[in-house]
Amino acid sequence: MSLAPVGTETLRRQNTARVLRSLREEGPAGRARLAELTGLSRATVGAIVADLTERTIATEGSSRAQGRGRPVRPVALRPGAVLGLGMEVNVDYVAAAAVDLAGRVVATRTRPSDVDGAVDGVGRLGAELVEELGEDRFVGACLAVPGLIERDHRTVAWAPNLRWEGVRPSESLRRHLGPDLGQDVVVENDANLAALAEAHHGAALDHQHALYLTGTIGLGGGILESGRLVRGGGGFAGEIGHLPFGDRDAECGCGRRGCWEASVGLEAMLELTGEPAHDDPVAAAASVAARSDEASVRRALEELGRRVGLGIASLASILDPDVVVLGGYFAPLSPWLLPSADAALLERLPTAGRRRPTLRAGALGIDAAALGAAEHALGAVLDGTAALPDPSVVA
Structure with missing residues (x-):
């Protein structure tokens, strides 16, 4: 059937995501251990590891003895290879952050701002971070906003402190971030994202x-x-x-x-x-x-x-x-x-x-919402609904 290739691709992404989540949550592991942790066959894990190392998203270390068993080559996520961009717009400041697939905070930036120039301010700050770290490393972007966000994750229904109602900030952000990254900026409530950040990196x-x-x-x-x-x-x-x-x-x-x-x-x-x-x-x-x-x-x-x-x-x-x-x-x-x-x-x-x-x-201080936004930006890759970069774009 014509749907078969799509189903195969979806399954491949989901299996890859299981391996990525295991490496992120449990740390480096050999192929056999990854198969145990993910419930995937060793052959499937082997193919995924080979693909991730070819893309330079993961590395496979040298063989090392582990008890009386066969030597193990630990697989680990390569720091900084794939990034999520998080941004926050608030009444008095804007912020931006980058987090990699391993959950490492790569960079954070905060700058004073005002309500009237908030979208352009956060767009410029995000663009500076993207230029500094390399656009091809980013797989998504998310903006944290102090207000009610529609289910489309594009529209701010109501943010009284920003004087926003029915605003779609991603359309303005596209001018700063470029069409590839800017057109897919999702919007989420700032407290939701700060909670996510504290769960991954902080007090929760x-x-x-x-x-x-x-x-x-x-x-x-x-x-x-x-x-x-x-x-x-x-x-x-x-x-x-x-x-x-x-x-x-x-x-x-x-x-x-x-x-x-x-x-x-x-x-x-x-x-x-x-x-x-x-x-x-x-x-x-x-x-x-x-x-x-x-x-x-x-x-x-x-x-x-x-x-x-x-x-x-x-x-x-x-x-x-x-x-x-x-x-x-x-x-x-x-x-x-x-x-x-x-x-x-x-x-x-x-x-x-x-x-x-x-x-x-x-x-996490003032960086919490931006860090949570960066985590959210990586979410589609970690749950298997979005593809990883092609090998040619990961340095």
Whole structure:
């Protein structure tokens, strides 16, 4: 039948993806061990390894003795051979990152920006990274946006802090990244991607069920269930910033009052602590941390932590995460926020015996969403739905 070649190609990609995932998650291994880990036949693994080494995507080391068995030639992913490009656009900054198939962070960049020039700013930053590392190494690109993303992963339905509604940023990014990479830029929520990054590289590395909270101008959440992102029926799961957990009189950037974001977002933190505005949320938090010897600042951070903890208590009752990761500006302030947040969480548990989630500071700082976007960009190769580069384009 005419569909047979397509089916064969799909199967080949899926089998290759199983080997790639094994090498990424378990590390270097010989062909026989790869067959055990992937459930593929040794002949299939042999053909895949030969193809990957021909493309210089993997390397096969020298034979070495392993107990009384036959010598083993360990297969490993070659660092930097295949890359995913991640970008983030936010109110005050843009960021870009590159991650390789082995999960190694190859490069990160962050730059101040503004709402009106955000798309061009992140496009230029991404293009600089691509030019520096080599366009042919990149197999995909993803943009992190603080807002609601349609299921097409191209359209930003609503991002109030960016003043975006119905915007398709990939069309503008194409001018900077070129037609090959730019036309396939996917768009995803920033908190979802930061959660993915913390699961692969940071504070949620050892947990399958996690909740990630952003701490930038806005407030968003990323939910991981069994290690996978929870997107919900319309793709909007995790939009927690506008839940009515905050001061009912506090006005939010969305135009309503009482949103959690209006009580714990960056602007609320600056107002509580008496800190002037900053271009970088993490830098703002570091400045506040430097004033932590002031009694008024400590009281303000204790109150902020209480507000955070009360919101987490409601979310924990619904989602039951193992760990809650506080990212963005929350992380540098975690020594002062976490104790009061944990106390508020404990106070609001329905029973004293109820297991409560561990609260942790994010480990990745301002780069989290861009790193998660780079991981997302590699996803199609790692799940077998996209092809690897041809041998001629991998240096």
